[in-house]
Amino acid sequence: MANENPKDLYDQVCNNIYHQINGRGRLYKTIQIIVGEKQSHEQEKTKKICDYFGIKSYANKDEDKEIINDLLDGILKNASIDNVIANIAKVINKGVNMEWIFVAAAFTFVGLFLYKQTLDKKEQGKIKPAVQEIKEQPIFQPPIPADLCLVVPASIASNFINRSNLRIEEVTYLIDNAYYFLCTTVKVPDSKNEEYLKTTDETILPDSRREVYIRININDGGNMIDKKIPYYLKTNLPLQAQCTVKKLACLENLSGLEKFNRI
Known part of the structure; x- marks a missing residue:
């Protein structure tokens, strides 16, 4: 060209x-x-x-x-x-x-x-x-606390009578031995679930046949809320979470557990 x-x-x-x-x-x-x-x-x-x-x-x-x-x-x-x-x-x-x-x-x-x-x-x-x-860059999100509510045998719960803080493996152990469980936001148990439970003041003995209600506050348990299967409770339990026992009491009977997940 x-x-x-x-x-x-x-x-x-x-x-x-x-x-x-x-x-x-x-x-x-x-x-x-x-x-x-x-x-x-x-x-x-x-x-x-x-x-x-x-x-x-x-x-x-x-x-x-x-x-x-x-x-x-x-x-x-x-x-x-x-x-x-x-x-x-x-x-x-x-x-x-x-x-x-x-x-x-x-x-x-x-x-x-x-x-x-x-x-x-x-x-x-x-x-x-x-x-x-x-x-x-990841966006920081504050941890969401949750309350893990469990019904376990007295023989299991008796090991935690004088305990306030629990290790992760201890929480996992309690989940594995629970009859009923429910994980909710921190305000729900007080207002909706616990009011239907019939608890007693009797001592939790290792040889008792009573079921025991235990509520554990988990400071970073947001991913555990509303889980229906124990496996997902455990896999979503953060390894660095702080777990605190908020309530521990014998149950007079198993009434009031309609909203709980039964294992």
Whole structure:
């Protein structure tokens, strides 16, 4: 493929656009043609470019010329830095017909805007990893306490008469030996469940045939709440949880356990 002479290409493009721009908004119309939106209703690219540089679709020739003059001032001021842009400025200054200046300026505006988008994407690429790193940080959630309510044989419960704090393996042992169980939020046992239980003040003896009710507060037992199977109680019991005995009493009978899960 033969190389296109830049001057010939410029003349070809300008001659193609030249006859299509007239009346108000010439600079706006030129940019429309360059980005291929002359026949489009949305004109998204045109609006983005023109809004950025303050180019109006209804501007008269003098208003467009004022915007072009601002562009030229910037180009000529930095001519020693960017020879390519300086050469474009020279072409614009030599234009005898104003429409040629519109075409050259419009191409420059489009090029500047596209390059700005490239720079913006690079800056966003630098910021994005930091944003992702922030998103990946876990959100701290305070532990949710729970009350584990169990009905166990007196022979098992007698080992915990004078105990207030339990180890995790001891709680697991109690779950394994429970007849009934229920794990709820801390307010439920007092208000809804325990009021139906008939407890006694008698001493819990290891050889007693009584069933014993024991309520254990677990400071981080949120995942245990409403579990219906003992296995899931144990697997959701945190290894570092603090377990405190809140109530320990013999049951007169097994009435009032309707809401409990039976094993």
